[in-house]
Amino acid sequence: MLTKKGAATRQRIVDAAAAEIRERGVAVVTLEDVCRRSGTGKGQLFHYFPEGREELLVAVAQREADRVLEDQQPYLGELTSWSAWRQWRDAVVERYRRQGTNCPLGALITEIDRHTPAAQAVTRELLRQWQRQVEVGIEQMQANGHIRAGLDAKAASSAVLAAIQGGVAILMATGSSQHLESALDFCLDHLAAA
Amino acid sequence: MLTKKGAATRQRIVDAAAAEIRERGVAVVTLEDVCRRSGTGKGQLFHYFPEGREELLVAVAQREADRVLEDQQPYLGELTSWSAWRQWRDAVVERYRRQGTNCPLGALITEIDRHTPAAQAVTRELLRQWQRQVEVGIEQMQANGHIRAGLDAKAASSAVLAAIQGGVAILMATGSSQHLESALDFCLDHLAAA
DNA sequence: AATCGATTGTACTATTGAGTCCATTCCGGA
DNA sequence: TCCGGAATGGACTCAATAGTACAATCGATT
Structure with missing residues (x-):
């Protein structure tokens, strides 16, 4: 078939x-x-x-979502030292800088999410996996004593994800990666202080 | 005329x-x-x-942008104590919660920004004013000794803006304000620690 | 009242682009 | 070789919608 x-x-x-x-x-x-x-x-x-256009757009969204996580490897999967975190940070900044002011995934979401549950699922799954990997990274840093054990890893990983998304959104709007960098550094500082 | x-x-x-x-x-x-x-x-x-549709959309974007700042007053203009910061935080969360999973401004931007410099200008001006007010708030807290003077107020306000934007973006995608709240709390924690 | 620009309502056009239809070609298996 | 389903190409339909034309009306000013 x-x-x-x-x-x-x-x-x-x-x-x-x-x-x-x-x-x-x-x-x-x-x-x-x-x-x-x-x-x-x-x-x-x-x-x-x-199903036509809609179905095609969902397929494109899925493809773009896959690329987002791929582009952060191998760093995102190995957040076991501060130097690894910094490398990951740089990879994220670099990835979105290259993408420039276009956000295919973001645009797809705002256009089709409302009508197609399938597209919403793509977005949520991407966020879920992404945040989970950050959370694992934080837990590993807690395990080896680099981050205080009392920190709420789930809440912290939420904040990190939000920082990235917001930094990217502002990059799209302004063309500058300054906010993305500040936001990530701010998060890493706070994690290091914990 | x-x-x-x-x-x-x-x-x-x-x-x-x-x-x-x-x-x-x-x-x-x-x-x-x-x-x-x-x-x-x-x-x-x-x-x-x-100019037709485009021109109308720009006017709508401008109107929505104005509302964003209005909805944060009077808190955003008076960030002179930790309790004021917390009230502002709550106002932001509440405002975007009410808006739900629709982001008229975000949608407008992704749809028209690429073609119309006028729309880009709306976005940038909103971000600029918003961040400036946060920055002033940080400086006031430094002046009255609640935040360490050495902190880079410009970088910190960038991070706060990114945190909000990202939290809102995730709220749009998932319907949950959890990320927005975590991100804002994370920022306030770090500011308080400084 | 007369004038004139601002304002309003509606019928019409022109284009665009999603989705359909169908005839044709390809290709692997019996 | 023959068959049947998969794959291909393109012409065609049909609805939707941005934008236009134009005639009618309002209302301030003289």
Whole structure:
């Protein structure tokens, strides 16, 4: 029901849509743009995404969400020393700096979240996994005595996630990574003081 | 060139557009929806917003931006004691909780910022004023000895703004204000420790 | 009252873009 | 080789909506 060739075409469509959206914004990208860029036609697009545009956008959102976590590895998974935390911090800043003032995922969310529970699920799952990994990092630092054991790791990881999201949001709006850097440093300072 | 009656009509249009967008999302609101709700016609709309949809959206964004700061008063302007900071914190949480999972301003920004410098300016000006008021609050707390003088007020206010923005973003995505609260508490803790 | 610009209502146009249809081609297995 | 489902391409439909045209009305000023 889905040959190797078909899977490849489907992937080309998602890639093309993701690229178009990153470059020009979700609101202005049409299905024809996606077809042109992927070298396919409406036939294929609706063959692989029977629900049409919405279904394609969810697939793109999922792909972008996966990339977010991938781009933070291996640092995010190994937060066992202050130097590892700093490397992770730099990786996050660098990743979003490169992305510039476009936030494909953010734009997708504000556009489709309200209508499609599937898209909401993508967002929540991303946040959940991301925060969980930060939380594990904090617990490891507590285990080896670098952070006071009394600190609420869950609350602290919530704050770290919020700091990143906000820093990124401001980066999108202003083009400057200064807030993101200040916010992360502020969090690391407070963790180190604990 | 703009009578009292005309100004009132123009305002009705902006109000109607803002309400529709808050309730249903910017992507799905049409100019006819706005006309119907404001009791006007296309004629008026294009009379008062000759550039059409874009110009109207910028006006709505400006209005929403103004509300953001208004809703934090009088607390934001009087951050001279820890109890004032806590009241402000509660006002921010309450304000965004009420707004729920809709972020009219955020949605407007992701939809129109790329194309219209005017919209970018609205965002930046809001952030600038907001952060400046927080910074003043920190400086006041330093002046009366509640915060260590060595703290970099500009960096700290950047972090506070990012914490709020991120907390709000996560509130939009998940419906829970937990991250916003944790992030603000985390910031206040760190300020108090300084 | 006469005038003139501001204001208002509505019918109309032009475009765009999502989604459909269907004929054709490809390709792996019997 | 033949078959059937998967894959492909593109022309076509149809609805929605931004924006225009224009005639009618208001209301302040003289």
